Amino acid sequence: MEPSLFSKPRDLFIDVVNPRDYVQIDSVSHIYQSLKTSVQKPLKMILLYGRPGTGKSMLLHKLHHDLSKHQKVCMIDIPIIDEDDFLRVLAQKIYSYASREALTLTRFLELSSAVNFPVIPIVLLDEAQLYSAALMEKIRLISDARALKFVITLHKTDNEDIIAKEHFQTRIWESIELHNASYEELKIYIQKKLLKANCFDVANMINDKNIKLISKLTRGNYRDSNKLMFALFSLYTWYEEHNPSKIKYNALSRKWIEMAAIHTGLIHA
Amino acid sequence: MLDIAKLERRWLKYKIKSMIPYSLMVTAVIILGFTLPLVLSHNASTTPLASLKESTLKSKTPLPAHAKNDEKSIILEPSMQFLQSMNVPSPSVDSVNAVPMSTTPSKPLTPQPQIETTSLPPIAKPLQAPVQKGKLTSIKRDDAAFDIHELEERFKNNSNPNLGLYIARYHYDHGNYTESYNYALKTNAINSTMDESWLIFAKSLVKLGKEDQAKKTLQLYISNSNSQSAKNYLDTLSKESSK
Numbered sequence: 001m002e003p004s005l006f007s008k009p010r011d012l013f014i015d016v017v018n019p020r021d022y023v024q025i026d027s028v029s030h031i032y033q034s035l036k037t038s039v040q041k042p043l044k045m046i047l048l049y050g051r052p053g054t055g056k057s058m059l060l061h062k063l064h065h066d067l068s069k070h071q072k073v074c075m076i077d078i079p080i081i082d083e084d085d086f087l088r089v090l091a092q093k094i095y096s097y098a099s100r101e102a103l104t105l106t107r108f109l110e111l112s113s114a115v116n117f118p119v120i121p122i123v124l125l126d127e128a129q130l131y132s133a134a135l136m137e138k139i140r141l142i143s144d145a146r147a148l149k150f151v152i153t154l155h156k157t158d159n160e161d162i163i164a165k166e167h168f169q170t171r172i173w174e175s176i177e178l179h180n181a182s183y184e185e186l187k188i189y190i191q192k193k194l195l196k197a198n199c200f201d202v203a204n205m206i207n208d209k210n211i212k213l214i215s216k217l218t219r220g221n222y223r224d225s226n227k228l229m230f231a232l233f234s235l236y237t238w239y240e241e242h243n244p245s246k247i248k249y250n251a252l253s254r255k256w257i258e259m260a261a262i263h264t265g266l267i268h269a
Numbered sequence: 270m271l272d273i274a275k276l277e278r279r280w281l282k283y284k285i286k287s288m289i290p291y292s293l294m295v296t297a298v299i300i301l302g303f304t305l306p307l308v309l310s311h312n313a314s315t316t317p318l319a320s321l322k323e324s325t326l327k328s329k330t331p332l333p334a335h336a337k338n339d340e341k342s343i344i345l346e347p348s349m350q351f352l353q354s355m356n357v358p359s360p361s362v363d364s365v366n367a368v369p370m371s372t373t374p375s376k377p378l379t380p381q382p383q384i385e386t387t388s389l390p391p392i393a394k395p396l397q398a399p400v401q402k403g404k405l406t407s408i409k410r411d412d413a414a415f416d417i418h419e420l421e422e423r424f425k426n427n428s429n430p431n432l433g434l435y436i437a438r439y440h441y442d443h444g445n446y447t448e449s450y451n452y453a454l455k456t457n458a459i460n461s462t463m464d465e466s467w468l469i470f471a472k473s474l475v476k477l478g479k480e481d482q483a484k485k486t487l488q489l490y491i492s493n494s495n496s497q498s499a500k501n502y503l504d505t506l507s508k509e510s511s512k
Contacts, residue, residue, distance in 0.1 A: 204431055250465070263276055
């Protein structure tokens, strides 16, 4: 059986955060460089915020991937809501201190002063909006004691300005906001993803009108764009198998883009 | 798993739904197109000034009794009942604070409403400044440039015709016609059956002012491939040059 032309592009857009899939786009790359520079500074907290689907988690994973080669970095991508568990996991991951008992903040700080690292370890916290105020206070105290550096990501919502929250007002040295992709950026994102995986023939099928439609439907949201492209190439794979005469190879079908948008819920029909 | 049949139905439903406003507009325009000339032609036959004069004359001249009865059914008289209703106080108005209305226009109809001010606690400082000690990194969004050189390097190494076509198209779209010509030429040399690559090749030649060479190339390609898109483009070129 011949391999499907569209199954590879389809799998490229599976919505998983993998630093190997990081696509370099000028603005994001600029942000990433700024983040990397900030991490090297003697800062306590760095905040990365933006709407869902703007690539915060991807940047955090990329940072983890790159920094862990040179220094101690601890990534907590699934929030640990329990305060005791949080300190215990940190102690285990950073200081290799395993304990079944609850760890107090004082004990944790004692541990940190007992262990010497050439560079202050970095903790990367994803989805920090899920942490309680009490836990955030502990995080603040740990960072104030310069035991650890924190890079945290937060969702920015319409209802509240999260970065204005009490804990972040005075503690954050630097905050970086991520935005949705512009039309040009989305075009580069999709094309680069395809070209990186040698899907040249499919990359050739995508024209400006297609990108405009995709950008309009997803509003430049990377997660939605991934979902839409995945659904679109799933459709193409299906037609390739069941009704190949319907496929036109000179451009992506507007109808199928809309069908994919209906399937992913971007169009309510 | 995708349910294609269901998706197709939903898409059709969505298309019909999205077309409704347009179809209503088109219908309205068509109706207007038909009715407007009729109305205009009717108005033109009876000039408004003449009809007005006629009607005023009719109202002034005494009419016979039977004719008067007929006119009564036609002439509309303004109802003065609303004046009576104005005298009745509206139920929605607060009767305690209401001031009797004066007919003299110089006086204000109602007393100026007194705004009751209660001393509010001072508004807390708005939660806007996220960073007091630190700085906010503002990232300027500029149109990211595509790293075409990296692709060109890859093309050098793998000679993939699809990648060659991609680069040729990229250069053509960006107005680099010499580059698009070069890459289309290289692509054609690797795979001579790619319609689009030949078209970009011919189009680049036209942009470079070598229309005759473009035509010759297209003719040669058509004789080998019988490509419809190449034929169409050749026809367009021939028509343009004959003009």
